[in-house]
Amino acid sequence: MPSSSPRPKALFFDVFGTCVDWRTSVTEELYTKAQTALGSTTSWNDDRARMIAGAMTHEDWGEVAQEWRDGYLKFTREVASNPSPTEPYKTVDEHHVESLRTILTGRGLLFSRKDSLPAKVAHDGSLWDAAQIYELSMVWHHLTPWPDTCSGILELNKMFSTVTLSNGNLDLLNDMVKHGNMQFTHIYSSEMFMSYKPSPKVYLGAAAKLGLKPEECVMVAAHLDDLKAAKSNGFSTVYVERPREERHPEMKGGGFVDVWVEMGEEGFVTAAEKLRELVGA
Structure with missing residues (x-):
């Protein structure tokens, strides 16, 4: 921390990738659910989707997970860059x-219906039905923490308030925190x-909501x-x-990191x- 800064009072945590290993959890869920669907004899399983999915490896489903994550990043950045949105918040x-x-549509694993029935009523030609696709999308509520996450939070709780500050919505974060037994003092989204x-x-709103000045706050992220x-x-x-989490390695050496925890x-x-050493706790 800069020597001129006041003693930090709260740590705000990025969650996806920093606290939890989203890549392993999501890839495994996609792969497992695909194998279950391929083993099913349900009549709505489309032969085209089955053929494509049957040829997909665990690594291929990892690429789907990454594509899903990339779409999330694009979506959130677009909203963040618009200070006066006209569309309802999603x-x-x-x-x-x-x-x-x-x-799934882009990869030939879902074929849109040709009739007027909505997806919630009847199934598109796909590996999964609409309800199963929705259930699969909820995998982000049940991600596995990194091995050091839970014990590290408990140690940090002895010195600071610990607060999630994630783009994940509140329902998602509350489920994930409960699933992973991550004992943050506050859940912010x-x-x-x-x-x-x-x-x-987001940053200034979170500080204000906790009744703190920005200089009393610390962001923790991967x-x-x-x-x-x-x-x-x-x-x-x-x-x-964290493994495979840094999106902008060219930013290393930018001078805006106060405390650096290396991969090893x-x-x-x-x-x-x-x-603890820096604040003398």
Whole structure:
């Protein structure tokens, strides 16, 4: 932390990728559900979709997971970049199910109906029916934490308030926190501020809601673009490297990271040790 800054009072956490291993959880769910569908004799299974899915490997489903994640990033960035939106606010849950249908269609795993019946009433030609696609989109509510996440949060709770600050909506975050037994002191979502990171509305809104000045807040993330935005809004920053999570390696050396936890260290546990030394707790 900069020596001129006041003692931090709260840590705000990115969640997807920083606290949880979304890639392993989502890939495994897609692969497992595909194998179940391929083993089913349900009449609505479309032969075209079955043939394509039958040739897909676990790695192929990992590419679907990444495409899904990339769509989420594009969606949230577009909303964040518009300070005066005219469209109603859409949650990440709403986006996720729409995005999944688009991805499945693009990969030949879902064929739109030709008649006038809506998808909620009757099944498109697909590997899954509409209800199963919706259920599959909820996988983001049940992601597995990194091995150091839960114990590290408990250590950090001894020194600070610990607050989620994710683009995931509140229902999603509450389910995920409960599923992973992540004992944050507060659950905040970009949904509370009707925008998405990296909009200043989210960082400044979160600080104000907790009754803090930005300089009393710290953003913890595995993504340098998130930390750069938080820093520009007055937060201090902690970078926790996670496998395959950094989207902008060219930002390394940008000078906006105050505490750096490297890949070979123990994530949030190491972050707690380094922050304890800095604040003298």
